[in-house]
Amino acid sequence: MAERAGRRCCLGWDFSTQQVKVVAVDAELNVFYEDSVHFDRDLLEFGTQGGVHVHEDGLTVTSPVLMWVQALDIILEKMKASGFDFSQVLALSGAGQQHGSVYWKAGASQVLASLSPDLLLHEQLQACFSISDCPVWMDSSTTAQCRQLEATVGGAQALSCLTGSRAYERFTGNQIAKLYQQNPEAYSHTERISLVSSFAASLFLGSHSPIDYSDGSGMNLLRIQDKVWSQACLGACAPHLEEKLGLPVPSCSVVGAISSYFVQRYGFPPGCKVVAFTGDNPASLAGMRLEEGDIAVSLGTSDTLFLWLQEPTPTLEGHIFCNPVDPQHYMALLCFKNGSLMREKIRDELASSSWSEFSKALQSTEMGNCGNLGFYFDVMEITPEIIGRHRFSAENHEVSAFPWDVEIRALIEGQFMAKKIHAEGLGYRVMPKTKILATGGASHNRDILQVLADVFGTPVYVIDTANSACVGSAYRAFHGLAAGTDVPFSEVVKLAPNPRLAAAPTPGASQVYEALLQRYAMLEQRILTQTRGPPE
Numbered sequence: 006m007a008e009r010a011g012r013r014c015c016l017g018w019d020f021s022t023q024q025v026k027v028v029a030v031d032a033e034l035n036v037f038y039e040d041s042v043h044f045d046r047d048l049l050e051f052g053t054q055g056g057v058h059v060h061e062d063g064l065t066v067t068s069p070v071l072m073w074v075q076a077l078d079i080i081l082e083k084m085k086a087s088g089f090d091f092s093q094v095l096a097l098s099g100a101g102q103q104h105g106s107v108y109w110k111a112g113a114s115q116v117l118a119s120l121s122p123d124l125l126l127h128e129q130l131q132a133c134f135s136i137s138d139c140p141v142w143m144d145s146s147t148t149a150q151c152r153q154l155e156a157t158v159g160g161a162q163a164l165s166c167l168t169g170s171r172a173y174e175r176f177t178g179n180q181i182a183k184l185y186q187q188n189p190e191a192y193s194h195t196e197r198i199s200l201v202s203s204f205a206a207s208l209f210l211g212s213h214s215p216i217d218y219s220d221g222s223g224m225n226l227l228r229i230q231d232k233v234w235s236q237a238c239l240g241a242c243a244p245h246l247e248e249k250l251g252l253p254v255p256s257c258s259v260v261g262a263i264s265s266y267f268v269q270r271y272g273f274p275p276g277c278k279v280v281a282f283t284g285d286n287p288a289s290l291a292g293m294r295l296e297e298g299d300i301a302v303s304l305g306t307s308d309t310l311f312l313w314l315q316e317p318t319p320t321l322e323g324h325i326f327c328n329p330v331d332p333q334h335y336m337a338l339l340c341f342k343n344g345s346l347m348r349e350k351i352r353d354e355l356a357s358s359s360w361s362e363f364s365k366a367l368q369s370t371e372m373g374n375c376g377n378l379g380f381y382f383d384v385m386e387i388t389p390e391i392i393g394r395h396r397f398s399a400e401n402h403e404v405s406a407f408p409w410d411v412e413i414r415a416l417i418e419g420q421f422m423a424k425k426i427h428a429e430g431l432g433y434r435v436m437p438k439t440k441i442l443a444t445g446g447a448s449h450n451r452d453i454l455q456v457l458a459d460v461f462g463t464p465v466y467v468i469d470t471a472n473s474a475c476v477g478s479a480y481r482a483f484h485g486l487a488a489g490t491d492v493p494f495s496e497v498v499k500l501a502p503n504p505r506l507a508a509a510p511t512p513g514a515s516q517v518y519e520a521l522l523q524r525y526a527m528l529e530q531r532i533l534t535q536t537r538g539p540p541e
């Protein structure tokens with residue numbers, strides 16, 4: 006993309022599972038430069054698939070830290086070769102895949118502080134890590150450590166109230182516990198443990214960057230109410246852990262100025278500020294400019310809900326994180342595994358694999374589906390843990406089949422009623438100004454979005470989130486420039502392009518779904534009781 010001279014800007018980085026990506030955003034919040042390096046395609050020597058190595062046990066999943074370092078070298082050299090004017094960069098921030106962890110070997114901080122501008126980063130950091138393969142969010146090898154952690158603090162619900170989530174295998178505290186137990190020598194040679202986000206920030210800082218509150222909430226270690234490490238959780242995972250983590254900081258913090266390496270090698274201005282990096286999902290919330298009371302619904306293979314919460318109600322489902330743009334508030338993530346996976350299966354089975362036929366079924370059936378309700382989980386659902394297809398008549402009798410058009414509406418209404426019910430279980434409440442931001446493949450189907458608007462009783466907007474973590478990071482960098490002035494994030498990003506209205510709730514929708522939602526919740530509990538016994 007051509008670069009106009011003298012364009013003051015901020016950079017937003019994303020160290021995601023499959024690539025490192027960067028965008029440059031100008032003062033009018035226009036994205037005018039973007040680039041990326043794909044690990045599988047551009048760094049073949051590391052031999053990753055989807056950016057990771059799945060180990061023989063089928064549970065352990067890691068990524069090579071030097072692959073991430075080398076990817077940054079490649080992008081910066083590409084930007085330099087393209088004539089990008091680094092001298093115009095006022096600040097930068099970034100995102101990293103959540104939960105992953107990087108283990109810096111003793112002495113690394115001295116190397117970071119004295120990098121030679123004549124060499125690439127990866128040529129100088131080869132010996133700076135006590136383990137070269139970092140556990141990432143797809144790892145599920147720490148079940149024993151999860152049970153130990155929950156037992157230490159009084160159970161799963163107690164851990165959720167403390168840290169925002171019950172113990173999850175991918176969460177960093179459990180990964181650190183596993184490393185300490187299985188490789189104590191590497192652990193003892195580790196001077197600092199970073200998340201992927203704070204590791205990336207450290208490269209730009211030339212020193213160890215602190216972990217921010219929002220990404221730190223994905224570790225099962227941070228007390229989300231008072232934003233300090235939980236001594237009980239630290240002690241349950243590994244000794245001397247607090248000194249290896251450093252103190253967490255507010256996500257909007259300026260953590261320092263860019264290191265001289267980048268000034269001398271690439272021409273960044275010495276005063277270029279580094280704003281704390283955060284997790285990819287918190288950065289996406291910033292990129293979507295979610296506000297209090299809003300919901301973002303990512304309709305992909307699995308569906309993900311991003312919620313903005315004032316007062317969270319931690320449960321055994323979903324995750325509560327500290328909010329990345331408002332230190333007083335929170336965000337929540339809820340994952341529904343049977344997303345497009347089910348929508349496409351039912352489309353193929355009943356609508357001749359045609360979305361237009363699928364839409365006709367939604368257009369020809371009425372809101373509330375004459376009281377028919379369905380639960381469609383061909384793989385074990387996460388929220389809640391149910392599997393199979395379950396259909397109920399208006400009289401709550403389980404039936405074996407619905408007419409094709411009733412089945413299609415029952416699928417979509419059921420998916421969205423589940424989202425509303427479980428979002429409210431986390432403390433979410435629809436507010437008068439609430440809007441839903443829909444993203445992902447299914448957000449291109451207006452009839453599906455109409456059902457979403459009707460079930461929630463709120464307008465649905467569509468927004469392009471292709472670069473949401475990067476763009477959100479650039480927005481957070483601009484917000485960092487205003488640090489100390491109490492300018493709210495929403496004020497900093499008000500010039501950004503607005504989402505487009507896609508569907509408004511049908512008059513009378515709230516009345517229809519108020520009763521149906523209660524039945525759906527009751528029947529969901531009935532299925533859970535039948536499949537796993539009465540609640541504890």
Ligand SMILES: O=C(CO)[C@@H](O)[C@H](O)CF
Nearest residue numbers: 022102103104142285286
């Ligand atoms: O584990 C996750 C969130 O809890 C994933 O969305 C990772 O952040 C993806 F990188």
